[in-house]
Amino acid sequence: MSGNRRTVTPAWLAALPAGWLAVFFVIPFAIMLAVSVAHRVPGGFFEMGFELDSYRRFLSPFFGGILLTSVLISAAAAVICVTLALPFTLFLSRLRRRGQTLVLVILLSILSLSEVIVGFSLSTLLSKTAGVGNFFVWLGLLEESRSYTPSLFALMTGMCYLALPYSVLVLYPPVSRLDPELGEAARMMGASPWRAFRTVTAPLLRLPLFGALILVFVFTLGVYLLPQVLGQPQHWTLSVHITDQAVFQSNLPFAAAMAVLLLLVSLAMVGLTLLLGRDKGAEA
């Protein structure tokens, strides 16, 4: 009965979005799964069939190294971003609504920027002719301008640039739901601001923080363009290789197999956060 008063659309109407998503989202994934076990035809696309060659190929030290690189780069970016984003979000949630809106507009504008534009902007910022090199020369820190890209430093900067606004937006709901009186109560009972953070705010945010780490990790796993623009070939991540195999090597089965692996890693991670969220729900 309780659900009924909200029912304003007939049940069959749901078939429209369900069917649409099934055709254009679920079926593509099914085809991708099928392609990952298809037989590759050199020079052409592929032939349907069942073989595990593409998966087997992945089990080489070369691609193992790539997976490790991807995971390490993403994990590092996630830790850096969440560490920077936590104080940012806490401070943000203390602003008045007008201030919050302004900051959120800026963050959303940057978050929505194409990876292409971010890559281009950062490679310009770190370049010899138009970048920070000129600024350092002007400050007298450098004799002559130099380029900071491509390098691991440039790549990590780019990853964090992409993921920092995302991290803030992921942390924003749980942080802004935190009752500010909890922190004030700790202060009244003699806790210094840092102590109040450590004994009250941080324990209450432990699960959201862990969730944010995983979401940011998955987000950065998907970055496919910055390693090509800001990194050196040894920094190419799994996402770059998927694109490379699909478009330039025309090896769709291998690209699909890698995509399936990446999908599994991402799903496992997201599933983990959902599981943690459920535990928290049961406790509250």
Add this chain to the structure above:
Amino acid sequence: MSRTLRTAYIVLVLALLAAPLLVVAGVSINEQQSLRFPPEGLSLRWYGELFRTPDWLGALTNSLVIAAVSSLLAVIVALPLALHVWARQGWLSRGLYMLGVAPFMLPPVISALGFLVFWVSVGMYGQMTATIVSHGIFLVTLPVVTITLGLQSVDLSLIEAARTMGANRGKVLRTVILPLIFPYMVSGYAFAFVLSLNEYIIAYMVAGFTVETLPIKIFNSLRYGYTPIMGVVSVLFVALAALVFGLIGRFGNLPRLLGAERVDT
């Protein structure tokens, strides 16, 4: 002390985020066809070039058409989905919601490859329709989330009041619910529009060689020859995103839209 320090940290982070964009803005007003900052000679000629050079203009048109149509598609699919999920409980409802949220949560490379093999299979690889439908699916999550938030804020007694005054379900939808959630539909459309404009990997994998969008054009130029027009496009995109989100923030409740529950006015 603390308030100043807090504000200083926020401003510092935002300044670091803005730095590359400022450099790009500087590059876009270079007189010569080179990437220099500080710019050498000030000129707005590259802003005009964007609209005069046929292949840049073509990419701009493609991007705008794809963004406009695919976002509309996303809202059309999201609306019945969100209404259904809001009114009903159970695994079917939850599954539908997951299906609506998944496209945007997964790394886009995966979806892009899925779309690629799909359009190759149905023989529509390389067509603009393929890009539009793919974007419509990828971005459906945004209106699903905003419309769901809108529905959650609808006071259920309004529906009951309308029913007692003789409105049947269809009329309740048209006269009460749709007007109340319309702002959320608009913001969902706006979010999807801005992100479609900026989307690269799906557009590239599905039809990158035949239907060039602005991000694809920039990336190609990044490889085959720099031009300040790239800076111009970046500046315009940032400005457009800031305008759209600024309007949402001005006329809507952006903190609530992003999940905040308690905000002092």
Add this chain to the structure above:
Amino acid sequence: MTELSLRGLTKRFGNHTAVDDVTLDVPDGSFICLLGPSGCGKTTLLRLLAGLEEPTAGEVSVAGQDQTNVPPEKREFGMVFQSLALFPHLSVADNVAYPLSIRGRPRAESRKRADELLAQVQLAGMGDRRIHQLSGGQRQRVAIARGLAIEPKVFLLDEPLSALDANLREQMQVELRQLQQRLGVTTVVVTHDQKEALTMADIVIVMDKGRVQQVGAPMEVYRDPANAFVAGFIGTSNLLPCELTDASSLTLSGQRLALDPADRVKCSPGQPAVLSVRPEDTRLGPAGEGLEARVVFIRDLGESTQFVLDHDGTEITALYAPDARSDLKVDDRVGLGFVPGKRVVLPA
């Protein structure tokens, strides 16, 4: 001895003045209620005392020591927040022991003290529960126990009972007052409920628009309001515009009214004035005696009967014991009078 002292305390947010030049001395061990309508600045004043807001001007001192720039964690105050602010990640006992563990007391000792405190608020044996397992009234008691854990110099409570239903609220008012008397801790409670203030307080501080309107014992504020705002806010008052002709008489609706020496006059002749009389001090006589009035509505309240009257467009309320005036009915014309000695003349 003066425990808590405020001097010219002022807080502005932008161009809004929330607390305007408040000067007060609170005697040691007394129970103070800050009473006023919402938005009158009482919560801001409490947060200034706590050190959670920095004053724009003025100072706060305790036992002669300036506290104005002392951060909240160094003030040794206890506080109960409106939301209670109990820590959901800690057990009941750990919540109560929190201020002790912050001060580095040994765990066992803190736990023992927490159990004692919980027993004092009738929660003995509940220490190991989680906060979400408690009822509203129990949470209330935990918050009070936690606020008292360090034997605070001053105990502050911000609308502590507002979330409880009416019966439980009245019970908690009595308990809180008894606990405070037993411990003798200087206590400041913010409330918008005048009954709550009258039940608990030694001293009521009535605030409006950021300013203190009156300071006094509960019955003093009730019987002898300092101005028309206090008369209207504390209980019900009939307020009639009048003119004070001289020290012993006034003109009301064209009629002269002699004042009794026991009546309170708070303004000088010639000034615009209002006559304030409580409903229970309003008398209804036969038409033609006193002021002309018409019965508009009769409300039976069980323990009393309330008559709503119209006098020249002004609404007047009179209160009688039930059945005392069963002779009156709606639309009857009556003569309106006021009990001598119970009348207050205030500046308009």
